[in-house]
Amino acid sequence: MxxxxxxxxxxxxxxxxxxxxxxxxxxxxxxxxxxxxxxxxxxxxxxxxxxxxxxxxxxxxxxxxxxxxxxxxxxxxxxxxxxxxxxxxxxxxxxxxxxxxxxLMGNGTAERLEVLQWLMFQMAGIGPMFGQLGFFYRGEGASIQDRRAKDRYIAETRRLLSVIETRLDGQDWLCGSYSIADIATAPWLRMLCLIDAREAVGWWDHPNCIAYLDRFLARPAVQRGLVTPPRD
Missing domain, CATH: 3.40.30.10 (Glutaredoxin)
Structure with a gap:
């Protein structure tokens, strides 16, 4: 053992x-x-x-x-x-x-690097910016009267969503086939729905993102992983 x-x-x-x-x-x-x-x-x-x-x-x-x-x-x-x-x-x-x-990381060097670049996009952009949006939109920062921080992160979230929307045009997943880049990114899109920020960030203007999240959430492994470990 x-x-x-x-x-x-x-x-x-x-x-x-x-x-x-x-x-x-x-x-x-x-x-x-x-x-x-x-x-x-x-x-x-x-x-x-x-x-x-x-x-x-x-x-x-x-x-x-x-x-x-x-x-x-x-x-x-x-x-x-x-x-x-x-x-x-x-x-x-x-x-x-x-x-x-x-x-889950492509086949061959070129595909591997493509997955890595979109993973880094999530780590450097999606995660930090969506996280700050959550803080100022629904978290402790929501009570701050000065709207500049909230407006900044709403605008940046909209911009990042547009990047994903364009990337998904004509394909199901960020790198063609399902990969760790999708596993990293899709939970943050789900977070926008959970904090009810969809109207603020123009969620309904991004049909590719909507379909992408639906595909992701339909996967049995995703459904199990989302509740592991259980919150309560």
Whole structure:
């Protein structure tokens, strides 16, 4: 049996199945990226709910795995050369899982790089900008009277949606075939619906995005990943 005792996080969130990938997450857009990928790839994993509260993500146990104090993070008991591997940052984890299985990252160098560029687009643009929109539109920032921040992130979200809309013209997925770029991006589009920002960002003016999210949400692996670990 694999010994994960070198990872202090396992004392706070013990591994029931130490031979499985250990996922530490909460069902936010970033968190569900990894549970969805694990489901799509059919990898054996065990999910631990780590809330966004400081007593969880800022605890010494969690910081021992991710010093940045953000979900998600994983431990793969069968990492490179068979040794356990701890990893944080959702983009890095998606790349690792895709490379581990040889799936969801295109075929050949050119397709792989295409997937990586759209993954980086999500990491550098979609995630930060949509996240700030959520804060100023529905989160703690919604009570701020000065509208400049809210208006800025609404405008930037509209712009980024138009980029995705154009990219999806004539194709089902961002890189032709389904990939980790879609797993990274679609949960953030879903977030716009969950916070009821669709009218503000002109959601209904983006039919390709609407159809894209519907296709994504219809996937059985996505449906399982979206509720893993459960919020309650």
């Amino acid at each position: 694999t010994d994960l005792s070198a990872f202090p996080i396992t004392r706070r969130w013990p591994a029931t199945d130490p031979e499985a990938i250990q996922l530490y997450a909460f069902p936010t857009p970033n968190g569900v990226k990894i549970s969805i990928a694990l489901e799509e790839l059919g990898l054996r994993y065990e999910a631990h709910k780590v809330t966004l509260k400081p007593e969880d993500v800022k605890s010494p146990a969690f910081l021992s795995l991710n010093p940045n104090g953000k979900i998600p993070a994983i431990i793969d008991p069968n990492g490179p050369n068979g040794a356990p591997l701890g990893l944080f940052e959702s983009g890095a984890i998606l790349i690792y899982l895709a490379e581990k299985t040889g799936r």
